[in-house]
Amino acid sequence: MTETPKDEGYRILRTSGLTMRFGGVTAVDNVDFELRDGELRCLLGPNGAGKSTFFKCLTGQLVPTEGRVLLKEQPITGLNTHEIVNMGVGIKTQVPNVFDGISVYENVRLSARRKHTVRIARDVAEATIEKCGIRHLIRREVGQLAHGQRQLVELAMVLAASPDLILLDEPAAGMTGDERDRLAQLVLEAARSAAVIVVEHDMQFIRQIAKFVTVFNRGAIFREAMIDDIMRDRAVQEIYLGKQADAAA
């Protein structure tokens, strides 16, 4: 069923048998996932499919119950979050994790400062803020911003560190149409110099960026195919509808 090309080249990310259980709930179930360097991948799946948990396992926020994660062909299972991040990973979490009490500028600068000297960090922060279209908010405290704006701030924090692997968990949530279009441009641009995985529910947004797509269901990989095939896939439609029916009930 899968159409992933199975050559044995370099992978920026591989998981094998990745499993995360919370008591009786298996949130991620035996996932074998591969991502090529520079690839842009969309990760879809109904609520509770395990997408965010998958991301947490990749970034050391959760230690997987079983299985392995290879980042740049190096095993990272059990490493601390900051160690994994310093290998070149950036993540925008589903619930924005930002520094609420300080300014937009300082948020982004602290991200750039991890890798750069004081001077360069300042320039990188300003350039990234400009690029993300939040220049007018630069002095504002992040805690006072609207949800979509906070999403952009967090994205700027991720981009300012220029990671090789970017994980974006529902980046378009809470955004206005304009903000979402800009986001799509930013994601496409970022994908030119990094591998990117985007989790989204917003179909309009997905159509703007998606090529190859992985669909999760109940913690496991359900399909991997090009976006057009996924959209036509009856089984995929059903798992989404099934979940919505469950929710409505």
Add this chain to the structure above:
Amino acid sequence: MEKPLTRDPGFWIMVGIGLALLVLGPIFIDMFTIMQITQYVVLSVFALSLAYIWGFGGILSFGQAAFFGLGAYTFAVSSISIGDTTLPLVLSFAIPAAFGVALGYFMFYGKLSDVYLGVVTMVVTLIFWKLANHTAGPEYSIAGVRLGGFNGIPSIPTINFPGQPDAWLDPAQLFRFFMAVLVVVYVVLRILIASDFGRISIGIRENETRAALLGYDIRRHKVIVFALGSGIAGLSGAMWATYQSFIDPNAFSMEMSAKALIWVMAGGVGTLLGPILGVIGLQWLTLKLGMMELLNSLVVLGAIMMVLVLALPKGLVPTVKSACLAGWALWRRGRGVSASAKKVTSDD
């Protein structure tokens, strides 16, 4: 928030007041009052130790007295046995700081949650207090100095000039020396807080997950912050020991830890000035209440604390600051409305 320290008038005003008091205080103020102020100065250093780790590192410790007491005992033992106070002052910073590294390593690398952190720091303080009380027998002596159990250690020397064990500071000189210590601690902390290290600490306080997701090692960061606070608390303990020329296990008491918490809360978490004002205000109040002998001063203090928490939940300094800012904005708006239209547009 991001303007450099050198361009912050508040910083220069604080340093100016400190230095003015240092120089002019003993000239214009009577000796009895100076000695009273000396006590506030010592306790201010202690308050700053908690103000720093709590307000700028997000570490809420219920055991600041453990380090205060450790510094006091370190100073007492080493100054009596050495006969000079210079090295003991250094030790009273270094030994509590080293202990802070050890305890911090255990707590932060062990990923203790905030609640357990509070419990552990409190229990460590209690253990120290118990231990110190159990050292009554002659077998409990360090470098020939008996720890004295609940009787404590008497005859702790006054600070002397470096290398001149017999040249003791008189009360005015002691006041000046302690005032200098307070100013130095304040300046060092302000520089540290304004540095990138300090900015990252604030980031960790705001959101640990994000700090880690940016690649910062929050455990190591917190250990450093905690140890520095421990060292400063230890130094203030040594100042207390020499000021009183006597120390007993109550240096390790929960009351001592609680006082630090109250000063910082009353003055405002996230400021350094606030906790100093907290020391002055609440110690002065305790003194007055003690003289009236009407009520147990602790009870009254507790009541005042509750009122403060309800009336000024953010503490004195942040409340006054935001009130001033709001007043300033109102005043500017008022002027803007009465003035010409271009004044209003320039407000953007």
